[in-house]
Amino acid sequence: AQSVTQLDSQVPVFEEAPVELRCNYSSSVSVYLFWYVQYPNQGLQLLLKYLSGSTLVKGINGFEAEFNKSQTSFHLRKPSVHISDTAEYFCAVTSRNRDDKIIFGKGTRLHILP
Amino acid sequence: EPEVTQTPSHQVTQMGQEVILRCVPISNHLYFYWYRQILGQKVEFLVSFYNNEISEKSEIFDDQFSVERPDGSNFTLKIRSTKLEDSAMYFCAKGGPPGGGNEQFFGPGTRLTVL
Numbered sequence: 001a002q003s004v005t006q007l008d009s010q011v012p013v014f015e016e017a018p019v020e021l022r023c024n025y026s027s028s029v030s031v032y033l034f035w036y037v038q039y040p041n042q043g044l045q046l047l048l049k050y051l052s053g054s055t056l057v058k059g060i061n062g063f064e065a066e067f068n069k070s071q072t073s074f075h076l077r078k079p080s081v082h083i084s085d086t087a088e089y090f091c092a093v094t095s096r097n098r099d100d101k102i103i104f105g106k107g108t109r110l111h112i113l114p
Numbered sequence: 115e116p117e118v119t120q121t122p123s124h125q126v127t128q129m130g131q132e133v134i135l136r137c138v139p140i141s142n143h144l145y146f147y148w149y150r151q152i153l154g155q156k157v158e159f160l161v162s163f164y165n166n167e168i169s170e171k172s173e174i175f176d177d178q179f180s181v182e183r184p185d186g187s188n189f190t191l192k193i194r195s196t197k198l199e200d201s202a203m204y205f206c207a208k209g210g211p212p213g214g215g216n217e218q219f220f221g222p223g224t225r226l227t228v229l
Contacts, residue, residue: 034217042222107156
């Protein structure tokens with residue numbers, strides 16, 4: 001079984017400041033890792049994903065995340081946030097086996113302060 | 115990728131009533147999923163559907179729930195007799211074959227309120 005922990009339910013950050021959203025996972029099998037974003041009144045949209053290879057993955061809108069196997073973490077970062085980044089961010093995993101379901105974290109709401 | 119659309123955007127129903135939530139339109143995809151998010155909680159997997167059959171379902175997906183693809187495009191989730199605890203946001207998604215880390219494309223969701 002897999003689980004995902006996002007310790008921060010809300011993160012306020014000033015515009016143009018850097019941000020890191022934390023994600024830790026637990027799994028008895030190898031997993032793929034994802035970050036999804038949900039803008040107000042919209043569906044979930046993929047930001048980036050880690051399948052294999054380089055542990056630093058780059059996604060849309062200037063976001064990146066680093067897979068750390070020893071710490072079972074997949075933290076999301078952006079060097080300079082914009083007001084348009086206001087959204088809910090979900091870390092997620094799927095098993096590398098036949099499983100297709102996504103296991104989500106509870107989400108982190110990013111508040112951009114002017 | 116074309117969008118996944120869902121109707122209605124908001125459904126209010128009385129406890130014990132049947133509701134049908136729809137994904138429209140969907141074409142050229144074989145793998146579909148339903149998830150739900152109770153307010154303040156995490157997004158939870160309900161069921162996956164492949165080639166007109168349930169591929170996997172969670173413990174949440176009990177006998178009150180059913181899914182079908184009645185006309186080859188719409189993908190529906192039916193709750194036969196709604197309970198208060200069914201109030202949640204329900205997301206439909208489409209995706210590729212399982213096990214490959216494929217992206218799932220989500221609809222905007224249907225907010226179900228059971229009174």
